[in-house]
Amino acid sequence: MRAVELFCGAGGMSRGLIDAGIQVIQAYDAWPVAVENYRHNIGPHAEVADLKNLLSIIPEIARLAPDMICGGPPCQDYSLAGRRQEGENASMTIAFAIIATAVRPEWIIMENVIQAAKSQAWADARTMLKRAGYGLSESRTNASLYGVPQSRRRLIVTARLGERDGFLQSAIAAASSMRPMTLRDFFAPVVKNPETSPVRRLPRSREKEASEIRGRIGAFPENRRPHPDDIALVENGFVYSRPVRGGRGVRTIDEPYPTVTRTSWERPAPKYLSNPHPDDPAPAASTFALTRDQASRIQGFPEDWRWIARTQRDILQMIANAVPAPLAKAIGEIILARQAGQTIPAIEGRFLDWLERSGHRRTIARNIKSSAMRARRLLDGRTYADLARELANLDAVAGFASLPKNTRSDLRRALLLLAEFEASKKSRSKRRCPLASIETTPETLELANAA
Ligand SMILES: C[S@@+](CC[C@H](N)C(=O)[O-])C[C@H]1O[C@@H](n2cnc3c(N)ncnc32)[C@H](O)[C@@H]1O
Structure with a gap:
């Protein structure tokens, strides 16, 4: 299956789809820094392009005749503003739909924040896709159920020409794991000698379950050296992340991390320390904060991924923007399995x-x-x-x-x-x-x- 990705960023979604076995033949983003990182880590097929330039971009993609168009249009407008205040970013969802319906590949994947589901931009995009003959599955996914130690909730729309709405919903639900992946599931296997290490591993009864959940992102190579930051995190047992909308700042490593954002690496500010959330399981001052590299890895970027940018802020922005690669991989595998006739939509009881x-x-x-x-x-x-x-x-x-x-x-x-x-x-x-x-x-x- 040959895919073209729109709004590719540094390549989180591409990484996962390629891992699933989909060939990403071309990718576009307007941000030169993101495209440089994509080209360095994934391949030369990414190009700087403003996707508002529909008159040049549509014929170019149509000539490539992809089987799939995928992408995560920018989403800040949905997160911050109400339906009536949607702006430039929300209109990129419309650009996505215009390009996809003009090129009309068999498959489409669109990722966005959950709030997008209620936006005017998505209502308009949806109408366009329906009129172009697509069946849609609109799934609200949580990445922690797809091999990512992060409670990141996102709208994933999968569309296929001629299908009935909801055609992939049951397959996406069936691919989720039995429980969310925790930070311990992700980081604790770094401990090589549990007998001598001060780091507490999972109880034996939960080891099997954790390794099944880890199995989704592949085992660590045998000769892998545990990273000191990972050991420090597991030893500490708690992690701080700047709370959104008055939520908790501190989690234990037996929970998934909250959604990775550009500020994930920040230490607690004095304002939070003097007025912490009452349900914090430990004092924020004594907890660990993720390093940039850990944030990158829990977004699914591989260990050997190299970030290139002049500012830390740009790197954190690219990391935070990404579709976690294991989630994209899971969706890619579900699509390939359906394409090969290996799964059928469940029939409701x-x-x-x-x-x-x-x-x-x-x-x-x-x-x-x-x-x-x-x-x-x-x-x-x-x-x-x-x-x-x-x-x-x-x-x-x-x-x-x-x-x-x-x-x-x-x-x-x-x-x-x-x-x-x-x-x-x-x-x-x-x-x-x-x-x-x-x-x-x-x-x-x-x-x-x-x-
Ligand atoms: C949510 S991020 C996509 C992240 C990507 N899916 C990933 O997994 O790494 C949205 C991207 O849209 C890009 N973008 C915003 N406006 C654009 C435009 N007019 N044309 C092309 N890309 C644009 C931004 O530079 C940003 O990289």
């Missing part, structure tokens, strides 16, 4: 209740659900916003014609009922997203019923 309410006995309802799952497997996990197309593609699947007549009829009918169920859910929330309904016309009903 409520489908059975809905079938019962529509007059089917429970055993019959279960058969319908398993037929729908079988049909989805035959379709390689694809869903279609257009039911007639879904049924026509099912008919065209190799081997479908040789199935017994009753089976073919059951599979078609199961897909039809599933589409009706999903449309009934959508119609309840139609005022929220007026374009997101499934088309069931008399022709599609006829198609489904034809045996």
Whole structure:
């Protein structure tokens, strides 16, 4: 899969997608410092470009004919201002949608802060994507469930041409780990000799779980020397990070770190020390603050990543801006698995209740659900916003014609009922997203019923 990344920054998202097996063929950002870091650490395919220059950028990307357009448009406006005060940065979400819908690759990934979901810019971008024929999955993710020791909540929108809305939601949820990754999960394995080290490791019972969670970001190389700062952090056991909106300043290392920001490395200010949060688990003055290198690593940048910039402020900005690479990797792997037909969208349990309410006995309802799952497997996990197309593609699947007549009829009918169920859910929330309904016309009903 060949991807073009917009607003690539220093390359956090690219790093993760490349690790998943996606080829990033071109990347753009307006900030020369970020592009220099990208080129130094990832490859020469990044270019300085103002993505507002749609007339030059769209034909250039269209010529590359990517399978995917991805990116995290800048987001400060959403974080600071209300819906009516959205400014220049929010309009970059619109630029993203204009470029993506003009080039029309099969796949799109867009990352943004959670607040963007309620913005006018995203409402407009969403309308454009729907009109261009994309099905959307809008997931509110927490990076700590995808191999990152950081409670970073972000909106991840994945879109694919022709799909039904929500098509990837269950796969994204299924890829999350059973508990958030903590700082100890991330840093404690540096302790080589637990018997002699003063640093407390995890209890044996939690070691296995932690190594499974760590497995997502890969094991440390055997010959890796523990970094003194990592040992100091684990020994201290507490970490300070400048609180936002009156939250806690101090966490234990048995929690994920809060969202990495440009000020993450700062020591507590006198104002905080004289008026600490009542729930701080330790006095802020005696805690550890992440080093720049640790902040970079918990954002998923590899240990051998080299930052080049004249100011520390620029480096911290690039680190804070990034999509953590392990999160991007997880999303990339989920997309590649669906593309290869290795996963199918889950069917909600409520489908059975809905079938019962529509007059089917429970055993019959279960058969319908398993037929729908079988049909989805035959379709390689694809869903279609257009039911007639879904049924026509099912008919065209190799081997479908040789199935017994009753089976073919059951599979078609199961897909039809599933589409009706999903449309009934959508119609309840139609005022929220007026374009997101499934088309069931008399022709599609006829198609489904034809045996
Ligand atoms: C949230 S950061 C993206 C970080 C990146 N996804 C990563 O994982 O490292 C947003 C980026 O948008 C870039 N940007 C802002 N306005 C732009 C514009 N008009 N054209 C191109 N890039 C722009 C900024 O320089 C910044 O690097």
